[in-house]
Amino acid sequence: MITGVKITILIAVVTSVLSLLFGTVIAVMRNSRIKPLRFIGKLYVEIFRNIPGLFWLLFFYFVFPEILPFDLGKKLNAYPYYPIVASIIGLTLDNTSYVSDILRSGLLAVPKGQREAAISTGLSRVQQYQYVMLPQTFRKILPPLGTRMIHNFKNTSLCMAITTPELMWATQQIESITFRGLEATTIATLFYILISLSLGAIIILLEKYYKIDIASITKMEA
């Protein structure tokens, strides 16, 4: 069970970090003045947001190894940690589509004058995003982003469908071996609640930490 918790946390953390990273890239692409980039970004979001996360998990576990050339697929299937890898890929792709959309809306809400100020001091495009627009975006979208991350954390339970030994899977195993389903499920539920609440608490702490910044951003836009 504890191993299950560890793997759940591992998957949640890795997918959250990766989807934040990729989500930022997609959001910036969608904000680009280059049309093909905008299109690719939009296409990505539409594809991954409109198809259930479970589908992508099943896809990467069952289908993906089949369509690989040579015996790469066989090697993958033989790799004992492949379920975890497939879980991470599937969930990251799914979560990225939501995260990028939240980021994009935050980015759109940064006043035009911010970018103009940054441009006029000679900052490069990357620097404008890095130091001026994205920091403001992140502070602003903390609440919806937090909710999304909790959602993503709960989605890790879907990974049991592809035999990933995470918390839900472990609970089922314990139940089928010991027949003490109620106890196992209760404990698992408590773990889920505990971790979700901690995530919520981290978000609140972050909001507190950036309190002046956020107040400043909100007021400046008014």
Place this chain on the structure above:
Amino acid sequence: MIEFINVNKWFGPIHVLKNINLHISQGEVIVICGPSGGGKSTLIRTINRIEPIQEGEIIVDGFSLTNPKTDAAALRAEIGMVFQHFNLYPHKTALQNIMLAPMKVRGLSKKQAKERATRLLERVGLADKCDNYPVQLSGGEQQRVAIARSLAMQPRIMLFDEPTSALDPELINDVLDVMTSLTKEGITMVIITHEMGFAQRVADRVVFIDKGEILEIEKPSDIFVNPKHDRTAEFMSKILHIPLVPNNKKERINKAE
């Protein structure tokens, strides 16, 4: 220092800059005024290529802005810009607002940037507000930080787009004082403002723009007292609250008498 040669610009179907020709020498202080929507902002925003132009040429410090080889970012580093609504970075303190570009564009160390920023804040009279976030500053203070932020890049040109028009009257003078002190440093300044007293004191020339055209370029003493154009006269009388008669009419009146 800044040269406009037959510049034309459109926003879609709207012709916002019409055949602009203007030569601004190094160290000159130019005030731009004119009715709302006349193209003042657009004009100064073409100088650092925030707004591209469709026809003609603009040469800044020897570099043609229409030449794709010109490194726009490098040129912008030499051109400070101050906005009507300050546009300070709300997530950074006054000091951090000023330090960002010198560190990232000029490659100053954090310590050097901090020294420079502190000196500039002293200079604009805000030494005690280093660690304030923009939200904790009054409008006038924010604008002075914004000016310090531009000065930190040690620009050769400074552009001001109505720097005092979003400010309460009692805060305007602090900002104008800082700007007046800059005029003594040989920085080329292009200022959009309707503070005519200030213009009278500091401007070498005043440019009057209406409907995308430059109607007059005069010494402040001339344009305020002896406007050539009807439209300039009308505008000046509204701004200065005194009746003005354009030159050509005066002559006609004189002849009639």
